[in-house]
Amino acid sequence: MKIRHFADTDTPYITMRDDSQVVETRDLDEDTLVEYDAQAQMCALTLEHARERADIPHFSFEQVAA
Structure with missing residues (x-):
């Protein structure tokens, strides 16, 4: 998963499947x-x-181990 944030429009773009x-x-x-x-x-x-x-x-992100 990849999250990109575009500040000019306050738009997160969340990619779940890079290979698709x-x-x-x-x-x-x-x-x-x-x-x-x-x-x-x-x-x-x-x-x-x-x-x-x-x-x-604001936005924060935390990855939790399985």
């Missing part, structure tokens, strides 16, 4: 996009205006 090619993008709402590969597996998620929508001042 996006063949379809669906709008969940005005600021949320989900991308799917040819097998209908979700491979990426876009959340525009994330801080405003979640009402949070």
Whole structure:
């Protein structure tokens, strides 16, 4: 998984499957996009205006071992 944040639009782009090619993008709402590969597996998620929508001042990430 890879998370990239675009500061100009406060948009995190979350890639779940780096090895997949996006063949379809669906709008969940005005600021949320989900991308799917040819097998209908979700491979990426876009959340525009994330801080405003979640009402949070910052983002942190913690990886938890299995």
